[in-house]
Amino acid sequence: MSLYHELKRRNVIRVAIAYLALAWLVIEVAGTVFPVFGIPDWGVRFLVIVFALGFPPALVISWVYEITPEGLKREKDVVRDASITHLTAKRLDGFTIGLIIVALAFILADRLWLSPRLAEPPAAPVEVVTDTEQPPETEPAEPQYPPNSIAVLPFINMSDDAGNEYFSDGISEELLNLLAKIPELRVISRTSAFSFKGKDFDVPTIAAQLNVAHVLEGSVRRVGNRVRITAQLIEVRSDSHLWSESYDRELDDIFAVQGEIAGAITDALKVKLAPVAGEAAHPTVSKEANTDAYDAYLRGRELIRLRGRENLQEAVRHLERALRLDETFAPAHAQLAIATGLLEKSARSYGTLSREEVLRIAIPHLDRAQKLEPNLAEAHGGRALLALDHDMESAAEHAQKALELNPSYSDAMNWLYLALANLGRYEEWLATLEQVLVTDPLNRIGRFNYGYWLCLTGRVEEAHEMADQLLVDAPRWGYALHEETSYGWEGKIAEGLSWALRASAEDPSNTNLSDRVRGFIWTGEYGEARRIYDELSYLVDLAEGRFDEAIQATQRRMQLALDNAQAIAVAANVLYAAGRMDEALLLYERLRDFRPYGRPIPQSYEMDLRSNIMTMRLALARRKAGDEDGAQVAAQIVRQDQIARRVSGFANQYEHRTEAMIAAFEHNPEGVITALKSAMQLGLRDPQAFSDPIFEDLWDEPRFIALQQELAAILAVEHDKVLQLICFNNPAPDNWQPLPETCLGVDILQN
Numbered sequence: 001m002s003l004y005h006e007l008k009r010r011n012v013i014r015v016a017i018a019y020l021a022l023a024w025l026v027i028e029v030a031g032t033v034f035p036v037f038g039i040p041d042w043g044v045r046f047l048v049i050v051f052a053l054g055f056p057p058a059l060v061i062s063w064v065y066e067i068t069p070e071g072l073k074r075e076k077d078v079v080r081d082a083s084i085t086h087l088t089a090k091r092l093d094g095f096t097i098g099l100i101i102v103a104l105a106f107i108l109a110d111r112l113w114l115s116p117r118l119a120e121p122p123a124a125p126v127e128v129v130t131d132t133e134q135p136p137e138t139e140p141a142e143p144q145y146p147p148n149s150i151a152v153l154p155f156i157n158m159s160d161d162a163g164n165e166y167f168s169d170g171i172s173e174e175l176l177n178l179l180a181k182i183p184e185l186r187v188i189s190r191t192s193a194f195s196f197k198g199k200d201f202d203v204p205t206i207a208a209q210l211n212v213a214h215v216l217e218g219s220v221r222r223v224g225n226r227v228r229i230t231a232q233l234i235e236v237r238s239d240s241h242l243w244s245e246s247y248d249r250e251l252d253d254i255f256a257v258q259g260e261i262a263g264a265i266t267d268a269l270k271v272k273l274a275p276v277a278g279e280a281a282h283p284t285v286s287k288e289a290n291t292d293a294y295d296a297y298l299r300g301r302e303l304i305r306l307r308g309r310e311n312l313q314e315a316v317r318h319l320e321r322a323l324r325l326d327e328t329f330a331p332a333h334a335q336l337a338i339a340t341g342l343l344e345k346s347a348r349s350y351g352t353l354s355r356e357e358v359l360r361i362a363i364p365h366l367d368r369a370q371k372l373e374p375n376l377a378e379a380h381g382g383r384a385l386l387a388l389d390h391d392m393e394s395a396a397e398h399a400q401k402a403l404e405l406n407p408s409y410s411d412a413m414n415w416l417y418l419a420l421a422n423l424g425r426y427e428e429w430l431a432t433l434e435q436v437l438v439t440d441p442l443n444r445i446g447r448f449n450y451g452y453w454l455c456l457t458g459r460v461e462e463a464h465e466m467a468d469q470l471l472v473d474a475p476r477w478g479y480a481l482h483e484e485t486s487y488g489w490e491g492k493i494a495e496g497l498s499w500a501l502r503a504s505a506e507d508p509s510n511t512n513l514s515d516r517v518r519g520f521i522w523t524g525e526y527g528e529a530r531r532i533y534d535e536l537s538y539l540v541d542l543a544e545g546r547f548d549e550a551i552q553a554t555q556r557r558m559q560l561a562l563d564n565a566q567a568i569a570v571a572a573n574v575l576y577a578a579g580r581m582d583e584a585l586l587l588y589e590r591l592r593d594f595r596p597y598g599r600p601i602p603q604s605y606e607m608d609l610r611s612n613i614m615t616m617r618l619a620l621a622r623r624k625a626g627d628e629d630g631a632q633v634a635a636q637i638v639r640q641d642q643i644a645r646r647v648s649g650f651a652n653q654y655e656h657r658t659e660a661m662i663a664a665f666e667h668n669p670e671g672v673i674t675a676l677k678s679a680m681q682l683g684l685r686d687p688q689a690f691s692d693p694i695f696e697d698l699w700d701e702p703r704f705i706a707l708q709q710e711l712a713a714i715l716a717v718e719h720d721k722v723l724q725l726i727c728f729n730n731p732a733p734d735n736w737q738p739l740p741e742t743c744l745g746v747d748i749l750q751n
Helices: 003-009 012-037 042-064 085-117 162-180 190-196 203-210 251-273 291-306 309-325 330-342 355-372 377-387 392-405 410-423 426-439 444-456 460-473 475-490 493-506 513-522 526-532 534-543 547-560 565-577 581-594 610-624 628-647 653-665 669-681 687-691 693-698 702-728
Strands: 065-068 071-074 149-152 214-223 226-235 240-250
Touching: 012 042, 012 085, 042 065, 149 162, 149 190, 149 203, 162 190, 162 214, 162 251, 162 291, 190 203, 203 214, 214 251, 226 251, 240 251, 251 291, 291 309, 291 330, 309 330, 330 355, 330 377, 355 377, 377 392, 377 410, 392 410, 410 426, 410 444, 426 444, 426 628, 444 460, 444 475, 460 475, 475 493, 475 513, 493 513, 493 702, 513 526, 513 534, 513 702, 526 534, 534 547, 534 565, 534 687, 547 565, 565 581, 565 610, 581 610, 610 628, 610 653, 610 693, 628 653, 653 669, 653 693, 669 687, 669 693, 669 702, 687 693, 687 702
Parallel strands: 149 214
Antiparallel strands: 065 071, 214 226, 226 240
16 A cells, blocks of 8 residues: 555544644634733744644654544554544544634634734723713714715734834824825824824724724734734724725835725725716825835834934934935935924924034935925925925925825924914915814814914903813813913913913923913012023013113023024013113114014014014114114004904904004004003003003003003902912912912902
């Protein structure tokens, strides 16, 4: 008898097949279920090794031994006529077929449902959430979401190494950016989509907060040079899967996998996305890169997102490595330029590089990126960043182009927002801000800025409502908006201080020191104001009439930052308040270099409502210097900007303060009184506003004096409230206490 027939008679071949089927099923189940229980990837590898080592002994045992009615016997001891190997063969065939059916069923379930849901890590401890985080118990109607909308949730990192988190996040973001290129598809930006990372929210709750009809979720497992990506597209309304797939590939194929996933989603949604002219086009993937270069690029991009000097410096190192490995990888060139731009020494940036150093390093990388990939959004984003504060028109142009290429590009929205504000294009500025809320609805900075706009237009109650929403998931920004609204837009000093102290009680680093200093100054508590922050002591010197000390302090600050508009503006304002107009004029004229021609001079780099006040001071300083033509030019810039602001709905104390200054410049006392009254009604509480030299001709005017007395009475009431707060109701006693003499003789008031 041949060896084959003997192996077949003794069921050795059937045992081998059954053994392999069993090993296959066990390893497949383990690969999906082990991560649920926190078992690392080496657990699956261990099973593979065990089954491999057990295979030869299993074959030897099946050759040497035979199953009989009396039990297991050596094959040579079994009488051939009594052998039941034919019955054993049938049982083995049934067992093997059963294993194969179970394995195929499990794989099908894994692709359609289990992964990535079973791939999720163990649930985090239950968090206590506020009512605003819970879906309402009853809803009047089924929510209607825009059908052409999607959120890409951060894919779960299934790798043994937790340090691969950047890789799974990077894959998710790459898919998001690819989908954002699809016409007519609204893709939620990374900031909002990733805000649910690590939180126990179900898909309907996430969809409701993001206002999307579809959600893409998945997982990434990386082992060496191999990666398994599982993704599924969920339609929220029906809670059904439109598409699901798993990909096991070499890392060299990562770009192709991303393109396949994006294309599959496009196909799944094509009925809803198809333009009038025909089918929706599939998104195209950027040029592929060396695998190690791509890995370094993802690390660098994640560090840029985190901001901070050390993170940005580390990002530069990773991106430089990416380009050493693959000099033709355009996105790495663009991101290196962005990281370098953020390391510039300026009020908004995080580093110490000079403007010249930044341009020398960044521009060649941007040029190279656009040569390699002309329609790369990040390349235009980098040019927008570099142009901010220097060429606002160019910044706006490149930011808009970046958003045309990637409508979900959050950084580009922010840079466009800043450029438009500085250009005085307020209608476009508002439209950009509203677009941020559509594509990035949970962006904390976007919501804070929207709350700020509500304050600008006099809608302070709505601003407080927005602050309440921020308190739920971004407390630092919620407290800041409450504080800003109370202090600057309502004139409620004690209330603003209460918000500031409550913020510091929760997080000692969370406090707006400048508001606290000004609040104490306005209510006459100079001792408390002086101890808050040494760098702002010059404000106390100004309030007390110690002009020489204030001038010396601000001059020192300016010498340390000769190219900083804010430091120059502060020094100019102190000289102006001291009556040293000639010296103030020199600094005001220097500020002309920081804004486009025909725009108000800056108080800071951001859109600051005091810029028009600053420009009216420039007008007065020019008039005092005998330059009446120059004075009228400056005043006309302010008049035109005020018209644009009114058209955009601005209604706040700074608008009326500016109108009062224009009226004083035009020798119109009636206009001054009317405008200052309105400013006080909208929150003006700074007594020094009445001491501005532009009002010098009115300092002895009875109505002007009466307004000052009215303000003094308001401040006296606020002073009592402040003392009650800090002496008896201090919400942050462990972080800050008033001076003992501040509360000496203060009696608690009964409500």
